[in-house]
Amino acid sequence: MTKTNIVNSVGLDNGDMKSFKLADLPNNAANTMSARDVAILSQYFVTHYPELLQITAQKEIKFQIAKDQVKTEKNLNKMLPGEQYAVKGVTIDGLKTGTSDRAGACFASTGKYQGHRIITVILHSKGSNKDNRFKATQNLYKILKTEDHLQKIKVPSSVTTRKVANGVEKTMKLTPQHVTIWSPYDTKTNYTLGTQYKKKKLEAPIWKGERVGSLRITSDQLETLNGEPLTYSLYSATDVRRGNFWQRLLH
Incomplete structure (x- = not known):
């Protein structure tokens, strides 16, 4: 990962970290990563911590926040099987959405296609509609399905x-x-x-x-x-x- 700069583990701008901000960095300092580096990090996660996909594949999850109170959080990934932007023939089970003023709407997806693990990355999708990141990801899978094939090597x-x-x-x-x-x-x-x-x-x-x-x-x-x-x-x-x-x- 050669084009990555990590300011903090939260993802906020340095100034938003309040008392935890780094004194030697400006307030607008923020985490930055190239699309390739996001893909490398995603590959590391799914290879070394595959159990994470059991969480990211869930469409919603319930949290017990009080004795008699349960909160349900819906997965923001609209490409899971059965969801609005699911891709036929691809079983998507992750991975991470993200949005900021600087980076726009982003999405790192992963799923199985023809028995192989696929990872795609969309950064700063065009337009104000956050769903554009899913439409752009659909296009990447379409390119894979129409322009590439698996070559068998003995x-x-x-x-x-x-x-x-x-x-x-x-x-x-x-x-x-x-x-x-x-x-x-x-x-x-x-x-x-x-x-x-x-x-x-x-x-x-x-x-x-x-x-x-x-x-x-x-x-x-x-x-x-x-x-x-x-x-x-x-x-x-x-x-x-x-x-x-x-x-x-x-x-």
Whole structure:
């Protein structure tokens, strides 16, 4: 996140923080973020704290504010399933709306499309109608659905079958067998595959589902949020138990 400046964790201008404001900053100092940085932060949240989506997916929530008093707050996200701006084929379950005089009406959305997690960001949507941020987000999903498709890539056997030392078996299988990337409909993305393993030599015991390394996809036609190659984890497809003395000697 290279284009982010955080003044406080609340989101108010520095002057509105009253006794908590930062003395060395002007009153109009405020948090600023680029759309890319909002997307990076959103990706971090949904990757490391997926339980947040159980909250953001709720259309309303009730708060017990007194013994005999319950307050209901409605979710401001009008793109949740069944809501006014829901997108057909996309299950949106988050993430955050926001409005300020400086930034206008903003919306970071996330949802599942064709089994993949999608994140979009709209900042300072045009017009005075706050719903324009949802209409603009609809357009982003429309572009995705009409201009891009999932290109399936077969992971070569040189990656999915690896030698393993000191095991009952001499080799082990890795998953996934296939991965997918987003490509324009009229273009087939050219790419290069690379691997990086946690250890230089795979050595038993290794258990099914254990992460052993990563598959890295590089292409001039692919752009990622962090500028790094597209990366998929590689996992052991089976248990590889440590061999006995004679098995280890023969291997």
